[in-house]
Amino acid sequence: MADLKLTNVAKSYGDVDVLRNIDLDIASGEFIVFVGPSGCGKSTLLRMIAGLERITGGTLDIGGQRMNDIPPSQRGIAMVFQSYALYPHMTVRDNMAFALKIAGQSKEQIREATDRAGKMLQLTPYLDRLPKALSGGQRQRVAIGRAIVRDPQVYLFDEPLSNLDAALRVATRIEIAQLKASMPDRTMIYVTHDQTEAMTLADRIVVLAGGGIAQVGAPLELYERPMTEFVAQFIGSPAMNLLPGRVSATGDLTTVTLDGGGVAHVAIPTRAGDEGIRVNVGIRPEDMRETEGEALFEGKVDLTEALGEVTLLYFGTQGQQVPVIAKLPGIHPGLSGRSVRLTADPGAMHLFHEGRSLLYRDGVALPPYAPRAAAAPDHAGGAFSQA
Numbered sequence: 001m002a003d004l005k006l007t008n009v010a011k012s013y014g015d016v017d018v019l020r021n022i023d024l025d026i027a028s029g030e031f032i033v034f035v036g037p038s039g040c041g042k043s044t045l046l047r048m049i050a051g052l053e054r055i056t057g058g059t060l061d062i063g064g065q066r067m068n069d070i071p072p073s074q075r076g077i078a079m080v081f082q083s084y085a086l087y088p089h090m091t092v093r094d095n096m097a098f099a100l101k102i103a104g105q106s107k108e109q110i111r112e113a114t115d116r117a118g119k120m121l122q123l124t125p126y127l128d129r130l131p132k133a134l135s136g137g138q139r140q141r142v143a144i145g146r147a148i149v150r151d152p153q154v155y156l157f158d159e160p161l162s163n164l165d166a167a168l169r170v171a172t173r174i175e176i177a178q179l180k181a182s183m184p185d186r187t188m189i190y191v192t193h194d195q196t197e198a199m200t201l202a203d204r205i206v207v208l209a210g211g212g213i214a215q216v217g218a219p220l221e222l223y224e225r226p227m228t229e230f231v232a233q234f235i236g237s238p239a240m241n242l243l244p245g246r247v248s249a250t251g252d253l254t255t256v257t258l259d260g261g262g263v264a265h266v267a268i269p270t271r272a273g274d275e276g277i278r279v280n281v282g283i284r285p286e287d288m289r290e291t292e293g294e295a296l297f298e299g300k301v302d303l304t305e306a307l308g309e310v311t312l313l314y315f316g317t318q319g320q321q322v323p324v325i326a327k328l329p330g331i332h333p334g335l336s337g338r339s340v341r342l343t344a345d346p347g348a349m350h351l352f353h354e355g356r357s358l359l360y361r362d363g364v365a366l367p368p369y370a371p372r373a374a375a376a377p378d379h380a381g382g383a384f385s386q387a
């Protein structure tokens, strides 16, 4: 079994606390992705699990066994790094075999393990080549092969694809997904800065920030039910817009009078007494759409970015404040400089008070998450008034 249990795990370097209060249960066979801003401790946490970094507080159990003081080679773990650092004078097969030779395995065992890894990673035709005769993606596959030959219970990946160009990243990402599918009982923990990798590979994403865990959940759960403004803006690209305002009517549908003059109807309940509280209405750029009717946001387009599949509209880029961004499907020539009216569905909007989502208020348990289906187009959630 390869389940992991982190209990109150902490890491400090002298006086500097890097991580604290990390509680995390990872089931055997899960694909977990760590994301978070640079320097938040993702690599440090991975290295503590690998045994490459001392755990300064709390406990780590793997398969029910306490691992804090167990050396890396005895943890049943293999780690793949961003810089694959292959031995340049060794063939692909010898690179993959190196750790097995050190461990004193027989020639037959080594041949079998490297054949198997070569097949899984489609490296069979390249087993006798030197690394310099491989593409970047093939080299990274050799680095993964070095992990596979050891047949670990747990795979740790630290940004394994970040040195690859865009097309290779996509191809290798899909290979990693297929690799995981071929090893359903092996556990994988994967660090990345890439939104697409996190969303597509993970069973659950762990968002790390400020030395702790900000939220853990299925990718779409984090996208649709972020607990905080931080998670809301970290997951999704461009980041979620936050429009400040005050609650003007409570109930199952909350009405917010926005500072910018619009009115938003948000399908997150508030209760009597909430009238007047300051909130931020969160709207993802892709949830905004143009309307002829009531708008919740109206503004002059300062800048457009035409990506073909979508067009990004930027509002308020000159001011000190963060621009509002809308992402419209398709091509929209000539919008720059024009005034545009935008709305969004009540069920697609978020509501934050003091940085926290009102959906998670008072620790009330939410019903189990089910992805939101695309909404009917005629349910506009906005009204715009200059009054």
Ligand SMILES: Nc1ncnc2c1ncn2[C@@H]1O[C@H](COP(=O)(O)OP(=O)(O)OP(=O)(O)O)[C@@H](O)[C@H]1O
Pocket (backbone or CB within 6 Å): 013, 016, 018, 036, 037, 038, 039, 040, 041, 042, 043, 044, 045
């Ligand atoms: N040996 C060390 N002594 C002191 N501080 C350290 C040491 N190693 C790492 N740190 C600090 O620990 C923090 C976490 O580093 P870590 O490498 O885990 O970040 P990360 O989330 O992986 O960042 P990135 O996304 O840039 O890779 C950083 O602020 C870093 O400066």
Ligand SMILES: [Mg+2]
Pocket (backbone or CB within 6 Å): 042, 043, 044
């Ligand atoms: Mg790192």
